[in-house]
Amino acid sequence: MSEHMLIAPEGDTRRRRHAHTACVLRARARGELVLREEWLRTQPRPPSLWRRLRRRA
Numbered sequence: 001m002s003e004h005m006l007i008a009p010e011g012d013t014r015r016r017r018h019a020h021t022a023c024v025l026r027a028r029a030r031g032e033l034v035l036r037e038e039w040l041r042t043q044p045r046p047p048s049l050w051r052r053l054r055r056r057a
Contacts, residue, residue: 011039
């Protein structure tokens with residue numbers, strides 16, 4: 001197993017880079033690095049199909 005993790009700053013995969021596992025864990029403990037799933041939960045959700053259809057009427 002590798003001692004590195006692949007990270008993509010601000011979700012930009014063109015800027016992806018490797019980081020030491022220990023560094024990633026320390027940054028996560030400090031709250032400086034969020035997982036993609038955690039970041040997605042903070043993003044606005046697109047309107048549901050029902051709301052889009054109601055908006056047209």
